[in-house]
Amino acid sequence: MMQNSFIKISVFHAEKGVTVSSSNINAMGERIILMGEDFGLIPHQSVVDVIGYFQDGVVFMNAKVSLSTSSQLNFDILKRDGKQERRSYLKVKVQINSKLTRAFSLGRREKPYRIDEAIETRDLSLGGVAFYSDSFLFKKQKVELDFNMLRPGFMAQAEVLRKERGPFHGRRFKYGCRFVNISGEEERVLCEFVFRTQINNHRKAAYQDE
Secondary structure (H helix, E strand, O other): OHHHHOOEEEEEEOOOOEEEEEOEEEEEOOEEEEEOOOOOOOOOOOEEEEEEEOOOEEEEEEEEEEEEOOOEEEEEEEEEOOOEEOOOOOEEEEEEEEEEEEEEOOOOOOOEEEEEEEEEEEEEEOOEEEEEEOOOOOOOOEEEEEOOOOOOOOEEEEEEEEEEEEEEOOEEEEEEEEEEOOOHHHHHHHHHHHHHHHHHHHHHHHHHHO
């Protein structure tokens, strides 16, 4: 019965670099069928990584593909982890360039002012972000971050929780922030990126151990 509460499923096939996502889901036991348009093709019998989204969390799975067309993807679940609640945030180390676009003054008015500084993101999760910056910010201050590299037009608001004085990679400060007012779709974009990064990091580590 749990599969019927999926609101979206994403499938990742690293060898071909294919990602298929759909909210049109038909689940029958461990067999899941996704319907949609312009799906990338995944070779028959390929083992893929799957993430299923619920209203209150996510579940990670491995599956084997039985049918792949431009409008339909069938797969059978091989392994299913326990559901991760929304607050059981997954975090990954990253090194991506983003932008600190604005900050908001402390106090009830929270008046915005422009910063427009290129920053280096170091940690990213569904719950928050850590980045290096030269801008002077206060704890509990809210900021706006441009995550265009994750999805065009993705602007995230966050609240500063931690502040460390550097230097860090040539920057004066390191900030740890929690996201605020993140929509469900933006949360899913973050989750897909975090999951793909975890998969890539795991495979790199496995390759180095061989």
